[in-house]
Amino acid sequence: MCLIVYASLYPFADWRDQGISPLRFLTAPLPQYWTGFDAGANLLGYAPLGFLLTLAALRSRRIVRAVGAAVLTCAALSLAMETAQSYLPSRIPSNVDFFLNTLGGALGACSAWALEKLGVVDRWSQFRARWFAHDARGALVLLLLWPVALLFPASVPMGLGQVFERLEAALAEALLDTPFLEWLPMRDMELQPLVPAAELLCVALGLLIPCLLGYGVIRRVWQRAVCAVAVIAAGIGASALSAALSYGPDHAWAWMDLPVQVGVGLAALLAVGLLAVPRRAAAALGLLALAIHLTLLNQAPADPYFAQTLQTWEQGRFIRFHGLVQWLGWLWPYAALIHVLVRVSGRERPEAATGKT
Known part of the structure; x- marks a missing residue:
């Protein structure tokens, strides 16, 4: 989560009120210019967070609640980061970025749930015990x-x-x-x-x-x-x-x-x-x-x-x-x-x- 905050708000300079509502990006028209690199970065940037949050919550065995909590957390974090970017002249908040971040978190959460259902998580634990020391x-x-x-x-x-x-x-x-x-x-x-x-x-x-x-x-x-x-x-x-x-x-x-x-x-x-x-x-x-x-x-x-x-x-x-x-x-x-x-x-x-x- 800290890495996402750092990447979202870099370079942390020239903060100021630009005279617009920080939530205006939610209702703004879709961006006229975007690249596949930007779309992929926004999509994949939140996937690990959704994945890890879901894995941590799956210990309770409440699958729907674990996936839902992970997606909502990713959406809330993305909303906060896009809102904060409204005060950074070098960054441009975007509703597309917010959507892709949330979708990436959802993909990560669903991937964690799928791996848990397939037994991959348990097999990783067994693999780790065979290969690595307990303090690895x-x-x-x-x-x-x-x-x-x-x-x-x-x-x-x-x-x-x-x-x-x-x-x-x-x-x-x-x-x-x-x-x-x-x-x-x-x-x-x-x-x-x-x-x-x-x-x-x-x-x-x-x-x-x-x-x-x-x-x-x-x-x-x-x-x-x-x-x-x-x-x-x-x-x-x-x-x-x-x-x-x-x-x-x-x-x-x-x-x-x-x-x-x-x-x-x-x-x-x-x-x-x-x-x-x-x-x-x-x-x-x-x-x-x-x-x-x-x-x-x-x-x-x-x-x-x-x-x-x-x-x-x-x-x-x-x-x-x-x-x-x-x-x-x-x-x-x-x-x-x-x-x-x-x-x-x-x-x-x-x-x-x-x-x-």
């Missing part, structure tokens, strides 16, 4: 969010968490014309682009880190191998999709140059070599990989072509998702860092001491 929730959430974070254009493929240069510039701007600016330990030299070997290592570690997250909660070696294949495939696919959205379908694989290819191959070799490591050791290696990855990545500047690419997301049709995926791309490695720190420093559970890997 945090790692699974991070693994599901990782491909989404890769959709935001990165200056280095698989390179998430490149925030040092932005933080330094934002802090300097905030402290401009104050004496505190002189106290900052500002750099004397400009950041230098990564050499091919460092770029190769960043790519390899960027792919290896989610593999190690999975190894930390997956029970058996062959299951880890399946996870590694899925992670590498998802990383390559998400990066290709990001390039296609940013530069066009003809350039979907333009990022796959020689250092990136070698980095992907190195990540695959390391993932195979580490298949049998204990779960806590996988978390410790993940911590080390994150530290090296973030250190290397934040020693490099964002290239000028990368800055131009961001304008497509900030000003084009991706504005609804720009803020969301941008924050995911910035913060995902640091959330993973906290997760592996907790796993490394936490007490070993009895289940993890049975010798299963």
Whole structure:
């Protein structure tokens, strides 16, 4: 729900009363211009919310009430978001968006009900118990969010968490014309682009880190191998999709140059070599990989072509998702860092001491 609010109200700037009723969009004529991308985004954006709300309510076994409550919640949230957009000059509330959001919530709710009736939810619970440790929730959430974070254009493929240069510039701007600016330990030299070997290592570690997250909660070696294949495939696919959205379908694989290819191959070799490591050791290696990855990545500047690419997301049709995926791309490695720190420093559970890997 918080993600929907963020995507709906981004960029949270220039709030003001525009002299119209905030509910006028409900009776306004249908929009003259819309795209399939906008329609699909509005339809699919609320489907996960309806799905999850219905799953949570189905525990009461009151199916009609669970589906109805989920749809009404999605409709109420969409109405609130469209109403709030009336005070944002950069956003345009729409009755079509409201209808599609509600329909998306209904589709998600009905999908959850259908999966429950077919027994898929129970089979997922059994699958989760066979494959993952009982405390795997945090790692699974991070693994599901990782491909989404890769959709935001990165200056280095698989390179998430490149925030040092932005933080330094934002802090300097905030402290401009104050004496505190002189106290900052500002750099004397400009950041230098990564050499091919460092770029190769960043790519390899960027792919290896989610593999190690999975190894930390997956029970058996062959299951880890399946996870590694899925992670590498998802990383390559998400990066290709990001390039296609940013530069066009003809350039979907333009990022796959020689250092990136070698980095992907190195990540695959390391993932195979580490298949049998204990779960806590996988978390410790993940911590080390994150530290090296973030250190290397934040020693490099964002290239000028990368800055131009961001304008497509900030000003084009991706504005609804720009803020969301941008924050995911910035913060995902640091959330993973906290997760592996907790796993490394936490007490070993009895289940993890049975010798299963």
